Amino acid sequence: MSNPGKLITSSSELDLDRPNIEDYLPSGSSIQEPHGKLRLRDLLDISPTLTEAAGAIVDDSFTRCFKSNPPEPWNWNIYLFPLWCCGVLFRYGILFPSRVLVLTIGWIIFLSSYIPVHFLLKGHDKLRKKLERSLVELICSFFVASWTGVVKYHGPRPSMRPKQVFVANHTSMIDFIILEQMTAFSVIMQKHPGWVGLLQSTILESLGCIWFNRSESKDREIVAKKLREHVQGADNNPLLIFPEGTCVNNHYTVMFKKGAFELGCTVCPIAIKYNKIFVDAFWNSRKQSFTMHLLQLMTSWAVVCDVWVRDIISVRAGLKKVPWDGYLKYSRPSPKHRERK
Amino acid sequence: MGNTSSMLTQYDIEEVQEHCSHTFSQQEIVSLYQRFCQLDRNGGGFISAEEFLSVPEFAVNPLSQRLLRMIDGLNFKEFVAFLSAFSPRATLQQKIEFIFKVYDSDGNGKVTFNDLLDVLHDLTGQFISEQQRKQVLIHVLEEAGYTKDSSLVLSDFVKILGNSGLKMEVEVPVD
Secondary structure (H helix, E strand, C coil): CCHHHHHHHHHHHHHHHCHHHHHHCCCCCCCCCCCCCCCHHHHHCCHHHHHHHHHHHHCCHHHHHCCCCCCCCCCCCCCHHHHHHHHHHHHHHHHHHHHHHHHHHHHHHHHHHHHHHHHHCCCCHHHHHHHHHHHHHHHHHHHHHHCCEEEEEECCCCCCCCCEEEEECCCCCHHHHHHHHHCCCEEEEECCCHHHHHHHHHCHHHHCCEEECCCCCCHHHHHHHHHHHHHHCCCCCCEEECCCCCCCCCCEEEECCCHHHCCCCEEEEEEEEEECCCCCCCCCCCCCCHHHHHHHHHCCCCEEEEEEECCCHHHHHCCEEEEEEHHHHCCCCCHHHHHHC | CCCCCCCCCHHHHHHHHHHCCCCCCHHHHHHHHHHHHHHCCCCCCEECHHHHHCCHHHHCCCCHHHHHHHHCCEEHHHHHHHHHHHCCCCCHHHHHHHHHHHHCCCCCCCECHHHHHHHHHHHHHHHCCHHHHHHHHHHHHHHCCCCCCCCECHHHHHHHHCCCCCCCCCCCCCC
């Protein structure tokens, strides 16, 4: 039997080729490991591969990352139900209007000072930048206040230094607002449509944020170039990247994109974990518009979250790691991936 | 079961149970229905190949293309029937029949040398040359008393796989 030996080499080549995925998948190998002698029955027995396939159809870890887990119903109880009704009345009748008011006031203050600063201080770049920074921090604080956000920070405040990037896990767009409230970061973000897009192109532009459009391939290089320039500049705002590239549901972190780690900078991780007692902060951008998401947050009791700076993200916030690329939410693996398997 | 109502009635559950010859419990069928609705993104009442491939763990499976030919456009009843071979309650015979069907791509009840070679190709990809695959296959076939030209039928599969301790079980998560 000359071939089983060859089989072994190729299967170990295969392992070298994709080491990390292998760790997570069930160990049913698609290539028969020749225990002594390869027999027809071993060759015909494709059950491990089939079991894997059927297992994926029944339940898979990837879909679970993006499922908004429905909250356990707790209010169907004769004692709790009236209380819950009062809660709803209170949240929609009193909390929500007052929050809208807070947010509106915030916007009025913000816009009335931002517009003059932006146009009148054209000559004084340094001063203008500084003022705009604090204004953005201000409006973000108003946003957080409008959900009664209770944010606990752990670790040192991010400082402005060249050659450093911050990376954070991504549950919702409000991650950005929460972090921005702490220090004005420059963020790299997908260009959004609607009013969010308008904000992006006008106000956040001044923070030195970088936009990209996934669907445009040329964009990649331009963004990469901009990124590189940005991290070199000493007085630019600290750069914040969400390397998962998409929102994940607060229970998992998916595979990080490597881009953030290739800039040759110090990488400072930030971990955000929302407390689900009051509201599920996961924004499923395919199902819900951002406006709806904000409304949902504004009609809830409070948004409670913890932010850790500089620590190993998943371990710290108690998120489970899965090897999937978050981008697969939008597309499916190419045949190339399958071939390699 | 062509409709896409979000709830299964007791009657529906029993009907599906009947259809998969009681390999799944009623709770498991309810769970499978939730999963079915989750996979059926456009709510058409059936799952297309595209929708199956949106599960990356499935899409990277070496046999996914072959399986897709069997499962493209399944409605819920067929979906459960397809998975029933993986139930711990399914008999060995049912499991072997399923494996046979995977090999027998043209469905003529015979598995030829080329059928075997195709599956082996799916499993090994470019890591082994076509020549090597053929050699291995001829070798093990002859060792088991067949030749390159013999085509295997279901009873051959039962004979070959019958006492090999086949383990092909998938647990349906029930909450």
